[in-house]
Amino acid sequence: MIWNLGSINLDNFYHLAHLPGPGETITADRFHQGLGGKGANMSVAAARAAAHVAHVGAVGADGKWAAERLLEYGVDVRHIALVQVPTGHANIHVDQQGENNIVLMGGANLMISEQIIGGALAEAGPGDFLLMQNETCGQAFAAQTAKTLGLRLAYAAAPFSADAVMALMDQIDLLVMNAVEAAQLQDATGQDISDLAVDDVVITLGAEGCRWVSNKGKTDQSFDAYSADPVDTTGAGDTFTGFLIAGLDRGLPMRDAIDLGMRAGALMVAREGTADVIPDLKEIQDHDFS
Numbered sequence: 093m094i095w096n097l098g099s100i101n102l103d104n105f106y107h108l109a110h111l112p113g114p115g116e117t118i119t120a121d122r123f124h125q126g127l128g129g130k131g132a133n134m135s136v137a138a139a140r141a142a143a144h145v146a147h148v149g150a151v152g153a154d155g156k157w158a159a160e161r162l163l164e165y166g167v168d169v170r171h172i173a174l175v176q177v178p179t180g181h182a183n184i185h186v187d188q189q190g191e192n193n194i195v196l197m198g199g200a201n202l203m204i205s206e207q208i209i210g211g212a213l214a215e216a217g218p219g220d221f222l223l224m225q226n227e228t229c230g231q232a233f234a235a236q237t238a239k240t241l242g243l244r245l246a247y248a249a250a251p252f253s254a255d256a257v258m259a260l261m262d263q264i265d266l267l268v269m270n271a272v273e274a275a276q277l278q279d280a281t282g283q284d285i286s287d288l289a290v291d292d293v294v295i296t297l298g299a300e301g302c303r304w305v306s307n308k309g310k311t312d313q314s315f316d317a318y319s320a321d322p323v324d325t326t327g328a329g330d331t332f333t334g335f336l337i338a339g340l341d342r343g344l345p346m347r348d349a350i351d352l353g354m355r356a357g358a359l360m361v362a363r364e365g366t367a368d369v370i371p372d373l374k375e376i377q378d379h380d381f382s
């Protein structure tokens with residue numbers, strides 16, 4: 093079982109000829125909206141990977157649709173609170189190469205109370221996963237509660253804050269980062285990834301694949317990426333993480349869970365959008381990755 097303390101956003105996508113520079117005004121070629129938030133994307137990915145995932149979060153009155161959509165996608169939404177603050181949103185710029193930049197408004201994601209988190213984790217049991225990213229409040233309380241209850245803590249360090257990771261470092265079992273975030277963490281701590289007090293670190297490398305540093309097993313392994321035709325990289329990392337944790341939750345060895353996540357990520361970069369277009373296990377099985 094996966095308990096995901098995570099953000100829920102309305103994603104506004106602006107497709108542009110290029111990403112705007114400072115002071116530049118640019119007209120979008122296309123616009124569309126969808127369900128997003130790193131947290132919601134990971135919950136949907138885990139559900140698409142056949143995990144039982146409960147999302148712990150909050151929306152405003154304008155975001156009831158988002159909780160309903162998560163439910164339709166197979167996510168347990170009983171611990172999503174309705175709060176008196178607008179739902180979070182993200183304005184996402186996507187260029188013609190599929191690269192993006194994102195502006196976030198946290199909104200309800202920053203109003204998740206300890207009561208909501210505690211109420212959810214009261215149902216959790218030893219061996220369950222607590223998954224978190226850095227788009228909500230309540231991370232320290234959730235981590236402490238989860239460790240007391242014997243849960244495994246997986247942390248996706250995005251949006252990156254060295255302070256946020258370091259505050260949780262003693263409690264994290266599995267840390268997921270991209271290469272830029274890993275370099276930032278090394279700068280901030282002065283420590284090599286292999287010296288961190290975290291059992292497993294998974295570093296996504298985009299087209300270069302992925303690296304798994306097992307500090308417990310004293311191994312450092314690389315995995316090649318599957319070929320992909322990127323049109324929009326938004327949410328691909330979240331999809332990877334959701335599938336990775338779902339794989340581990342159902343007992344796959346790390347290598348196989350990483351492989352599953354990389355296949356899901358390769359399909360995801362070829363799609364425009366976020367939570368609404370995350371592939372499921374059947375699509376991954378049916379796809380020819382050779």
Ligand code: RIB
Nearest residue numbers: 101128129130182327366
């Ligand atoms: O990682 C992609 C996500 O980042 C988007 O869905 C957006 O909401 C932001 O949280």
